[in-house]
Amino acid sequence: QTQAENSHTLGLLLSLSGVPRRWSSMAGMAMTTSVLASGGVRRHSDGRKSRLCSTATLPTQRLQSCLRKTGTTLRRRRCAALQPPQAVALGGVMEKLAAANAEMLARKEGKELVGRKTGGVKPMRSFPAEVVNGKPEIASKVLEQLGCACVTGALSSESADKLLAYVNAESERAKAAVTEGVVGFDERFGGVNCRGMNGLFGNRQDMFLPMSEPLVRDSMEEIAANLAPFLKEAIGSEGMIHELSCLVADPGSPRQCIHADTIHMPCPQYPNVSVEPLYTFFFALQDVEDGMGHTVFLPQTHTAQAHLLWNSSQRQKERFIQSQPAVVSGLKKGDVAIFDSRILHCGMENCSSKRRVLFYFTASRMQRWPLPNGHHGSNSRRAEDAWRWQLKDLLTEPTIPRGALPKR
Secondary structure, three states: OOHHHHHHHHHHHHHHOOOOOHHHHHHHHHOOOOOOOOOOOOOOOOOOOOOOOOHHHOOOHHHHHHHHHOOEEEOOOOEEEOOOOOHHHHHHHHHHHHHHHHHHHHHHHHHHHOOOOOOOEEEOOEEEHHHHHHOHHHHHHHHHHHOEEEEEOOOOHHHHHHHHHHHHHHHHHHHHHHHOOOOOHHHHEEOOOOOOOOOOOOOEEEEEOOOOOHHHHHHHHHHHHHOHHHHHHHOOOOOEEEEEEEEEEOOOOOOOOOEOOOOOOOOOOOOOOOOOOOEEEEEEOOOOOOOOOOEEEEOOOOOHHHHHHHOOOHHHHHHHHHHOOEEEOOOOOOOEEEEEOOOEEEEOOOOOOOOEEEEEEEEEOOOOOOOHHHOOOOOOOOHHHOOOOEHHHOOOOOOOOHHHOOOO
């Protein structure tokens, strides 16, 4: 639709919602801004969760000013009404429009931008766990330079099956606890890019997992043992576990917008802050078939220069995405995609009839995120596990004989 058509549609929605007509013009004006909150931003009221999206997708100052005048506070996931009560209706409509625009942008990126000028999206190169552990210095250097890598056979098939069953059951328990008001949404789930317009939880969830659960702890210890040489080289024995969670993509999950999980620092906004890399490990708990939602990465976009170009004007940002090589993870059960949290990436749509689950953790030599309240950081974890676990806490004798690691 054109901007005029969108404005007219929004005006009708507002009228049906009982919102005063004078608000329709303000809401219509919002359509002249660039895409609202593409989903790359993760912000909660307590500041605990924040992830970056392009500045081109943030609301303009003019829109924010109008929202303040009407007594509405714009947040990533909801608009909190102060007064008058009709702000609730406006907030809901604006959020749905933001989600629809984000999904439209993601589809455009997939069809017209990603891999367009670099020969298309290519398979990510993978390495067996034995090779990575045999030459951990080289493997760590490759990850540092490219920003992403794939390792096969990092988790046993048996452990993946058990963990998958636990995640599926925990998903139902967590949703019920939130729905019944036993816990808050932010205590069990994180914000997620393009989660899908399907009620409170959408089709895609970032669900925190507790280290206190024996299956989770056992899986982490197995992973630490099976990748010990590489992990010691990449993050060190003192490396801190910053995140412990899983990504659930149910059928109907839309394609995500290209995004980075954390910002690059120092940067213009924080010129005096520097950080160590945060490495995220995505473990497939089942074979991820085509159509279930592979992850696309743009290698070497975890740099300061790449982030400056990505956060420029929309036209320049699109040219930048088109010019970057793109690779796709084709994970089998037990494989892991490892990436620098600053790299540009996205999850593809799940157009299959199967749920896709990725178990993940994020670790770094850096013991604490330098910005207050985890702002722009990696914070997908239960509160009781925040900055509590280091790699050395998980290192045990290997649970799987080296020769028993799955072959590819």
